[in-house]
């Protein structure tokens with residue numbers, strides 16, 4: 001960019017022009033639109049210039065330009081269409097401190113005048129740095145045709161109304177109001193009844209926007225729990241009640257989706273353990289797209305969104321788009337599973353810590369601290385562990401785990417079709433294959449159902 005476009009404040013300032021012919025006239029036609037004080041130096045001014053001077057639109061001095069004539073002027077135009085005279089006047093004007101333009105002499109000019117589309121106060125300046133005046137004129141013609149003539153008056157009325165519109169909070173609501181004015185209310189009112197009508201319409205529109213409370217888009221990452229609708233938190237219910245869009249996992253049951261607001265759009269963004277049906281990037285984009293459009297989005301995840309839910313990636317995508325969010329925790333499958341077998345996740349004297357493991361990760365079967373897990377009394381909740389059962393069994397036994405360690409698999413926990421499979425480490429893979437689990441299942445290492453445990457104790461006592 002060899003020329004930097006700016007809009008120069010010329011109201012009440014001096015603009016001086018030397019010349020009285022065609023070139024001078026062309027420039028003066030433009031300059032007359034400004035609120036600058038114009039002075040023209042010309043020994044033989046064209047009749048239009050005489051007339052404009054008579055009407056008091058400019059000051060006409062019927063002599064050649066002299067040193068000091070451009071003092072205090074912001075701009076000077078050398079428009080005598082005479083190379084020698086233009087060089088003389090422009091040098092003098094420069095000495096007076098004015099920015100100088102020589103008509104049709106790009107090289108020696110300090111500024112150039114763009115092609116202008118005038119919808120005052122909206123002005124479009126088009127420049128090609130002298131490369132293609134034809135192009136500039138074509139663009140100008142195109143814009144002239146496209147921008148309605150009423151744009152100027154609309155902008156002028158709008159400008160006068162800016163202060164009044166400040167009652168709306170800055171940001172989206174104020175932007176919405178102005179967009180509504182320029183693209184709907186304004187042009188319509190102008191068509192119906194001219195400028196006065198526009199002013200009335202603007203006031204009415206402001207009142208309407210003031211009373212409206214259009215909500216910003218927001219994302220709630222909500223835990224749906226293990227499946228039983230009664231295991232939803234009150235906050236989850238509330239979020240579903242007000243949702244515009246619910247984007248849910250495959251783990252979320254139809255009974256829970258039933259609770260979403262009637263008008264809500266339900267989107268299944270289900271992913272299956274191996275091979276995603278919708279990529280994480282696509283899910284992120286989907287969430288952002290809806291929230292950015294102003295929707296209250298509920299990202300509904302089975303169990304607790306903070307447990308093996310790829311929550312962080314989604315939060316990052318939402319944050320990057322400047323969208324607000326919050327997390328509503330849910331009951332994770334491990335909590336519901338221990339509840340269903342009457343056990344605790346931790347127990348004094350047995351285990352002071354509990355691990356949540358995933359059976360596989362992005363790369364395949366997941367590796368863990370097998371050595372620690374093989375110790376007696378350890379308790380671990382294995383999520384997504386169906387396919388990796390044999391792998392886990394092998395690793396644990398290799399690291400010295402007792403083959404008789406209790407293992408409990410709970411399928412469809414909290415749902416009507418819940419099944420509990422109590423087994424031991426050495427029998428685990430075979431039992432899983434036989435059970436033919438089709439629903440989500442959680443595997444507990446180191447726990448057996450309390451009832452079975454009691455029976456076991458009982459038989460021990462009998463034996464003793």
Ligand code: SAH
Nearest residue numbers: 303304307332333383384412413440441442
């Ligand atoms: N965020 C979820 C876990 C998602 S990972 C939560 O907190 O529960 C998916 C795994 O969770 C499944 O492979 C399964 O191991 C477990 N899971 C989820 N819902 C379950 C259910 N109703 N019954 C048993 N296991 C479940």
